[in-house]
Amino acid sequence: MAFTKVAIAGATGNLGPHIVRELVNQGFEVTVLSASGNTSSLPSEVKTIKVDFSSRDSVVSALRGQEAFVSAIPKHEEQPALIDAAIAAGVQRFIPSEFGSNIVGNEKVAALPVFGGKVKTQEYLRAKQDQISYTLITNGLFVDWFFGLGLGANLKGKTQIFDNGDSRHSFTLLSDIGKAVAGVLKHPEETKNRGVYVQTIALSQNQALKIAQKAKPDFKPETENVDLGELEKNAYAELSKEGGNVGGAMFDFIKVSIFRDGYGNLWDEKNDNELLGIKGLSESELEAWIAKNV
Ligand SMILES: NC(=O)c1ccc[n+]([C@@H]2O[C@H](COP(=O)([O-])OP(=O)(O)OC[C@H]3O[C@@H](n4cnc5c(N)ncnc54)[C@H](OP(=O)(O)O)[C@@H]3O)[C@@H](O)[C@H]2O)c1
Structure with missing residues (x-):
């Protein structure tokens, strides 16, 4: 019950x-x-x-x-x-x-x-x-933070593109x-x-930037590439260093868990959305959400 x-x-x-x-x-x-x-x-x-x-x-x-x-x-x-x-x-x-x-x-x-x-x-x-x-x-990462804080697609500054930016991952509002x-x-x-x-949508960073451009026609993405293997290795090195940047390393581990392939971060084929009453968003609905909320 x-x-x-x-x-x-x-x-x-x-x-x-x-x-x-x-x-x-x-x-x-x-x-x-x-x-x-x-x-x-x-x-x-x-x-x-x-x-x-x-x-x-x-x-x-x-x-x-x-x-x-x-x-x-x-x-x-x-x-x-x-x-x-x-x-x-x-x-x-x-x-x-x-x-x-x-x-x-x-x-x-x-x-x-x-x-x-x-x-x-x-x-x-x-x-x-x-x-x-x-x-x-x-x-997965909050959709609100993917766009709002720019962790996946930054509409107010440079977007870090993790690895090739083409892998899809699950995100939730x-x-x-x-x-x-x-x-x-x-x-x-x-x-x-x-x-x-649960997920609201599964998408890649490159897809996300395209959707954001449709939602905000004036938005011109600026990007820098980040290799997640390197990021993870450097985060461990930072932890083992006396006086290392522990907070920065922890944040980098979170990025690895969200975006690195092989870290189990895509569940669009099999999830509990239906059981739990989550409809999710299509790409065009996400576009409308970005236009309104970001
Ligand atoms: N997937 C994602 O993108 C993502 C992003 C951020 C967070 N998260 C996860 O979401 C969860 C909640 O994070 P959050 O960012 O919402 O937390 P938060 O804003 O940092 O804190 C939530 C509330 O917890 C209470 N609190 C603070 N320290 C506490 C303590 N020591 N003992 C008991 N209560 C304490 C405070 O409320 P009161 O003063 O009312 O007690 C505070 O407002 C975490 O598990 C986090 O890992 C996920």
Whole structure:
């Protein structure tokens, strides 16, 4: 039976508000656990509980009566404590803060140092699955960041073209990730203890630049080529160097996971869109989205 009482942590960041909005739109009873308590921009239907995440009692008491708990927090190493609190409160389903690259289905992605905290969370959930069920949501890079932040196609500066820019990969709108979470909660049995894959569209960077030019006729792409093999090698070198740029290296590992061939980043043939109620966008719909939003 579908879950209806849902708690969410990390609701006030980049992704969380999109999940909250979709859950509210679809009629879920949403409780936000917030460290800051700063939830005034979220829909008024939401109940907010200010929580001290370092206190197990504080989290357990906020979670009592909830059926599912969605985590969208950026500190992945803090998730095992949230899982323990959810078990103690009797929560049935945990959706961890994944929402990105294919860690669950690709060993090379799982081995990238940037995903250490997410990998440990997945291992912890597998170890506890007789006490709480889980679902891991993989969606690739946010479409909103592909164009809006220029990570895949930069409409306001130079685009880094990774390898030849012709390989297609899967990408998802923030609003569709909200739909994916709602879909999981409506289909608890079909999504129990496994990874689900969603996408709004699969496309290459070269295709994306062409679509962006149609959407914005004044846009003239500027590009520079980046070899992802080199980028990955240099990121490891940076990590092993005393005083190396750890943040830069971690960002480069993320780029590798999103764009490098062989890193399991295309799931347009087989995914969970239909089950979870995600229609996706055609190229012409993406063009209209870019014209309106970028
Ligand atoms: N696929 C992609 O393109 C992509 C891009 C970005 C992020 N992501 C993934 O999406 C997930 C969410 O990332 P985000 O960028 O939305 O996060 P974020 O904006 O950095 O943070 C989300 C919220 O988490 C809460 N928070 C911060 N530190 C916390 C802590 N230590 N313990 C508990 N709560 C804490 C804060 O809310 P309160 O003050 O209300 O508690 C914050 O507003 C992550 O798993 C990230 O890897 C994916």
